Amino acid sequence: MDREFQQYxxxxxxxxxxxxxxxxxxxxxxxxxxxxxxxxIEQLMMTGLTCTPxxxxxxxxxxxxxxxxxAALEFYWAHRRRRPFNSExx
Numbered sequence: 001m002d003r004e005f006q007q008y009x010x011x012x013x014x015x016x017x018x019x020x021x022x023x024x025x026x027x028x029x030x031x032x033x034x035x036x037x038x039x040x041i042e043q044l045m046m047t048g049l050t051c052t053p054x055x056x057x058x059x060x061x062x063x064x065x066x067x068x069x070x071a072a073l074e075f076y077w078a079h080r081r082r083r084p085f086n087s088e089x090x
Contacts (some may be wrong), residue, residue, distance in 0.1 A: 006022030006062035011055045018051045019044070023075045034080050041072045 002058040023040065031037055045068075 004059055007057065008059050011052060011060040011063030012067035012070070014055075015052050015064040016066075016071040019068045019071035020075065022051070023071070027079075030080055034076075037076060038081055041076060044068070044072055 022044075026040055027037070051068055052060075055061055055064050
């Protein structure tokens with residue numbers, strides 16, 4: 001495997017695991033509403049995506065940012081409430 005790709009991949013996986021653990025810990029007592037999750041993710045994105053500051057290279061930083069975004073997106077989709085289909089438009 002290409003060394004550069006490996007650096008990116010490891011940084012992405014590491015950031016994804018850290019972010020997932022942070023979100024799960026933040027909501028360990030349950031989620032009161034999807035708005036709360038959205039706010040938490042918004043705050044996470046605004047912090048500059050620095051959950052792996054020891055990743056120094058540009059490629060590793062890109063992997064870390066992508067891992068954080070991916071974990072946040074996965075968490076959101078796993079915990080969002082399904083809204084009932086509105087059939088009034090028929």
